[in-house]
Amino acid sequence: MNSIKSRALELLSDGTVKRVIGWEKGEGEADWSPALFETAEEMNSFVYGDYAGSNLSKYCLKFNLAEGKTLVVLKPCDTLSFNQLLHEHRLNREKFYIIGAGCKGMKDENGRLLKCNACKGKDFEVYDEIIDDEESRKPLNVFDRMIGVAELEKMTAEERYEFWRGELSRCIRCNACRNVCPACTCVKCVFDNPASGVQSKAPVTDFEENMFHIIRAFHVAGRCTDCGECSRVCPQNIPLHLLNRKFIKDMNELYGDHQAGVGTEERTPLTSYTKEDAEPSVVHERGNA
Amino acid sequence: MQKIGVFVCWCGSNIAGTVDVEAVAEALKSVPGVVYSVSYQYMCSAAGQKLITDAINEYKLDGIVVASCSPRMHENTFRKTAEAAGLNPYMVEIANIREQCSWIHKDKEEGTKKAIVLAKAAVAKLKNDKPLKAGTSQVTKRALVIGGGIAGIQTALDVADAGYEVDIVEQRPTIGGRMAQLDKTFPTLDCSACILTPKMVEASQNEKINIISYAKVEKVSGFVGSFKATIRKKARFVDETKCTGCSLCMQKCPSKKGKDEFNMNMNNRPAIYIPFAQAIPNVAVIDPEQCIKLKTGKCGLCEKVCAAGAINYKMEDELIEREYGAIVVATGFKPIDPSPLNEYGYAENADVVTSLELERLMNAAGPTKGTLLRPSDGKHPHEIVFIQCVGSRCDENTERGKPYCSKICCMYTAKHAMLIRDKYPDTNVHVFYIDVRTPGKNFDEFYRRAVEQYGVDYIKGMVGKVAKEGDKLMVRGSDLINNQQVEIAADLVVLATAIEPDPSARSIGTMLTASMDTNDFFTEAHAKLRPVESPTAGIFLSGVAQGPKDVPETVAQASAAASKVIGLLAKDHLVTNPCVAESNELMCNGCSQCEKVCPYGAITYIEKEVRGPGVREVRRIAQVNPAVCQGCGACTVACPSGAMDLKGFSNKQIMAEVDQICL
Numbered sequence: 043m044n045s046i047k048s049r050a051l052e053l054l055s056d057g058t059v060k061r062v063i064g065w066e067k068g069e070g071e072a073d074w075s076p077a078l079f080e081t082a083e084e085m086n087s088f089v090y091g092d093y094a095g096s097n098l099s100k101y102c103l104k105f106n107l108a109e110g111k112t113l114v115v116l117k118p119c120d121t122l123s124f125n126q127l128l129h130e131h132r133l134n135r136e137k138f139y140i141i142g143a144g145c146k147g148m149k150d151e152n153g154r155l156l157k158c159n160a161c162k163g164k165d166f167e168v169y170d171e172i173i174d175d176e177e178s179r180k181p182l183n184v185f186d187r188m189i190g191v192a193e194l195e196k197m198t199a200e201e202r203y204e205f206w207r208g209e210l211s212r213c214i215r216c217n218a219c220r221n222v223c224p225a226c227t228c229v230k231c232v233f234d235n236p237a238s239g240v241q242s243k244a245p246v247t248d249f250e251e252n253m254f255h256i257i258r259a260f261h262v263a264g265r266c267t268d269c270g271e272c273s274r275v276c277p278q279n280i281p282l283h284l285l286n287r288k289f290i291k292d293m294n295e296l297y298g299d300h301q302a303g304v305g306t307e308e309r310t311p312l313t314s315y316t317k318e319d320a321e322p323s324v325v326h327e328r329g330n331a
Numbered sequence: 332m333q334k335i336g337v338f339v340c341w342c343g344s345n346i347a348g349t350v351d352v353e354a355v356a357e358a359l360k361s362v363p364g365v366v367y368s369v370s371y372q373y374m375c376s377a378a379g380q381k382l383i384t385d386a387i388n389e390y391k392l393d394g395i396v397v398a399s400c401s402p403r404m405h406e407n408t409f410r411k412t413a414e415a416a417g418l419n420p421y422m423v424e425i426a427n428i429r430e431q432c433s434w435i436h437k438d439k440e441e442g443t444k445k446a447i448v449l450a451k452a453a454v455a456k457l458k459n460d461k462p463l464k465a466g467t468s469q470v471t472k473r474a475l476v477i478g479g480g481i482a483g484i485q486t487a488l489d490v491a492d493a494g495y496e497v498d499i500v501e502q503r504p505t506i507g508g509r510m511a512q513l514d515k516t517f518p519t520l521d522c523s524a525c526i527l528t529p530k531m532v533e534a535s536q537n538e539k540i541n542i543i544s545y546a547k548v549e550k551v552s553g554f555v556g557s558f559k560a561t562i563r564k565k566a567r568f569v570d571e572t573k574c575t576g577c578s579l580c581m582q583k584c585p586s587k588k589g590k591d592e593f594n595m596n597m598n599n600r601p602a603i604y605i606p607f608a609q610a611i612p613n614v615a616v617i618d619p620e621q622c623i624k625l626k627t628g629k630c631g632l633c634e635k636v637c638a639a640g641a642i643n644y645k646m647e648d649e650l651i652e653r654e655y656g657a658i659v660v661a662t663g664f665k666p667i668d669p670s671p672l673n674e675y676g677y678a679e680n681a682d683v684v685t686s687l688e689l690e691r692l693m694n695a696a697g698p699t700k701g702t703l704l705r706p707s708d709g710k711h712p713h714e715i716v717f718i719q720c721v722g723s724r725c726d727e728n729t730e731r732g733k734p735y736c737s738k739i740c741c742m743y744t745a746k747h748a749m750l751i752r753d754k755y756p757d758t759n760v761h762v763f764y765i766d767v768r769t770p771g772k773n774f775d776e777f778y779r780r781a782v783e784q785y786g787v788d789y790i791k792g793m794v795g796k797v798a799k800e801g802d803k804l805m806v807r808g809s810d811l812i813n814n815q816q817v818e819i820a821a822d823l824v825v826l827a828t829a830i831e832p833d834p835s836a837r838s839i840g841t842m843l844t845a846s847m848d849t850n851d852f853f854t855e856a857h858a859k860l861r862p863v864e865s866p867t868a869g870i871f872l873s874g875v876a877q878g879p880k881d882v883p884e885t886v887a888q889a890s891a892a893a894s895k896v897i898g899l900l901a902k903d904h905l906v907t908n909p910c911v912a913e914s915n916e917l918m919c920n921g922c923s924q925c926e927k928v929c930p931y932g933a934i935t936y937i938e939k940e941v942r943g944p945g946v947r948e949v950r951r952i953a954q955v956n957p958a959v960c961q962g963c964g965a966c967t968v969a970c971p972s973g974a975m976d977l978k979g980f981s982n983k984q985i986m987a988e989v990d991q992i993c994l
Contacts, residue, residue, distance in 0.1 A: 131921050
């Protein structure tokens, strides 16, 4: 879509924005990376299209205090992440110019991205202008995103334990999942915090290493928009999104449907207490199932 | 390395019976950091405390672990002991080896093993303890009493008597509560209004007491010594400052279909009304559901006749915000609705009435002007059956009623029976009962007088069916003493219905974070030793809100609550709990999660320049108001970055305990 590129260039040239966060081509045909463009010249390599899969919301954090406005190109699902960061007061809306970019479902070298199979629709939660076309407004054919979770739930506790031990044993702790995650935005991650007692700690067992992902899933619970970036970037192909989706499914069933990043800031299922909340015994029983 | 002392208490045989206390003291000696470990019969005794003081001095201890009963019991004792010996009182940890160990174990070996683990965990926590200093907070010298019945009035009078301001918030248009509806009171049979109304007048005349009637407490924030309440004063459409209570408007009001709540809906009242003659404030109120002017815009008769010009149809609800040091819950009770108990036929038969309805039927200001007439045809009843325990003492698992004894019914039934026999000697009175419970000064004598002197027919047994036949009510029940079924053709049946907390109690409990039991009665801080305090600091309990009780008991408890309030308001400052949350500004994301989960509203956000290694920028960060924080720890769990921590119960301390137990 050339119109996105030309519009971004226009806004950069007339001084409305100081910089643009977008994509540029990498080494392979399907390898597009997030990139920062600060001059009209740099904008030559700006691209938008089938391989612009990455969620650029998180990159905005870096420019929240920067001088002038930053233009960011966000796909419909990416706007949920951006909006969630607004709810958490991590981003200042005034500092960003958002181009909502139409999306027909993104690909990589193996075809359509896993996350796009569970497309959350074509609505933009937050934007300054939308640039899309008829084709990109058509809904995608999607499957029930909870199928994978339901299969895990069918397993016995032992089978499930073995499943995750197997999957997580491949983890090389590259931290790609954490670094890409728009919900993992702590100014100081607990895993890097010298006061937490776990920073640079040699694991006593390999199970302790596995706990990284479980703790991370807990930390983003209620705030995870299910953007699927964690699984997309994992070099070891660990289905990390299943952990988050299990949390989302449980929360939806226990406290009513909730999609992080929608609407305005309000109390979320895990930060509100109501009389209708499930009793601890119910939560406990489900945990034992 | 810290020097730690461990003190293991026997608690007589309470702990020593199932825990080998000497073995525990011995085992703790080998824990790194522990320089002294000993056991003693009663650590809380003067001699036990001296043992601790001496050890602190002799071994120059940095902290102590006392393995004893729950910290709820003696943590304060040992903190004071440590402080007297020159130690920071927060360098004291209690290992609960009684409630959580010896009392729940039978096997001594098992108990000993667990006690050692618990004591070691306390040592692990102590090693991460830091000396803490308690702050102080101000006390607002004014009390809020929720409920203006006899309980609330008595508490208010006593608090005001000590020189403190009191606001009474009453939901009805007048104070007086249930007691104002009673005809006579047991066991002396004096007129209820005659003893209550002087107190109502006294409350209204007391300069320190401010009565806010026809109002509801809508919101409460803050904490002991410094509560802030929002009170909604409903529009009564009559200016309280102008109305003289002449009641001319009541006579002229053309809408007369409102139900008279004061007379248990047994007669009608006008749309503009004063609930009863001695109402306080003696000011009319307009029922907007019945008022023709408010509903259609036409009429306005009351405005025309009111010489004082007090009528204001445009009046709106008023919100009052005030600060209080203490809050007293005196929300009282209501009788249950016996309609769902089909066998008594209350819903179908006008001549089946509740005891409170009977009070009104016998009262001179009631719907029958004090002559006992049955509601259906206005005739004198000659056979009256009382049924006790209606909805009280029910099986825990049924929906039929309450599991508890309502306590007052035996006595008021005896009272009713006696009064009827006295006034109408040609009337037979029968009472069906399960037990007659009359503990109380002069209570049993009173009941015996009903039986022996007034010939009331007490039948031990319950009623199975009340059915209408002609103009009679056929009451079928069992007589357990004569082992036979009985049938009485009655003219009037009176149900001694169970009492339950006023429906407003639940929301008030939630507002105050004051705990309640499964029946919605407020829970006391200690069932035996702190019966008039809620576990929530600064909240006190008065009257039936805490549990069923009669008038003398209510008054006694009301005065007890008042003395606790006075004790609190007499202080200028309160020592605050230093175990409060604190945010590390270098790690805080400013994400607002902690603010959302904080039940006390203790967290606010500020824009602040944060400085640290390699950091110098303005960030939005959380700030905890230590005077408001109650140390519940919800924020520390919600905080994703771990910036929020609780002093005295830091994540590190808790992890140290867990590691000690699990690793």
